[in-house]
Amino acid sequence: MDIFVTCEKIMTSDPKVHVFEEVAKHNKIKDCWLIIHGKVYDVTPFMDDHPGGDEVLLSATGKDATNDFEDVGHSDSSREMMEKYYIGEIDTATVPLKHSYVPPQQAAYNPDKNSDFSIKILQFLVPLLILGLAFGVRYYTKEK
Numbered sequence: 312m313d314i315f316v317t318c319e320k321i322m323t324s325d326p327k328v329h330v331f332e333e334v335a336k337h338n339k340i341k342d343c344w345l346i347i348h349g350k351v352y353d354v355t356p357f358m359d360d361h362p363g364g365d366e367v368l369l370s371a372t373g374k375d376a377t378n379d380f381e382d383v384g385h386s387d388s389s390r391e392m393m394e395k396y397y398i399g400e401i402d403t404a405t406v407p408l409k410h411s412y413v414p415p416q417q418a419a420y421n422p423d424k425n426s427d428f429s430i431k432i433l434q435f436l437v438p439l440l441i442l443g444l445a446f447g448v449r450y451y452t453k454e455k
């Protein structure tokens with residue numbers, strides 16, 4: 312009876328909650344932990360057998376690997392397989408936020424800017440200069 316109560320306690324007891332910093336340390340072939348869908352998996356025994364290879368599993372350590380896992384389109388059987396490696400939950404508050412891309416600030420387009428103004432002046436002056444030059448050449452080379 313006592314054993315039954317102990318077993319029930321273990322099965323219904325709260326899962327271990329890991330902090331990100333601790334999970335991220337397990338980033339080796341012989342010691343590899345992953346965070347997928349808020350759960351922590353110790354996939355060390357699975358490294359050699361993972362059909363996608365051990366390199367991808369290693370590259371998914373030290374971060375929330377949910378997107379990497381889902382991007383592959385893992386089968387239902389692979390999801391069932393995961394249960395074998397489940398070792399607890401992740402304290403989501405400790406997971407660093409993803410850096411989202413912030414586009415560089417661009418100066419608003421302003422047609423009255425100085426550079427635009429000088430281009431307009433040049434557009435007007437250059438043809439005048441060419442015309443003046445042409446008249447000058449004609450004047451000095453004219454037979455007297």
Ligand code: HEM
Nearest residue numbers: 352354362363367368371376379380383385386389392393
């Ligand atoms: C506990 C975690 C994981 C388990 C149990 C697991 C299991 C499996 C299984 C059984 C397959 C064979 C295909 C299928 O049945 O879906 C597979 C393929 C694959 N997995 Fe995982 N996987 C895990 C995590 C990951 C992660 C985090 C990544 C990515 C970083 C990954 C990348 C891949 C790749 C690239 C393939 C090969 C797909 C192909 O060539 O068709 N896996 N995985």
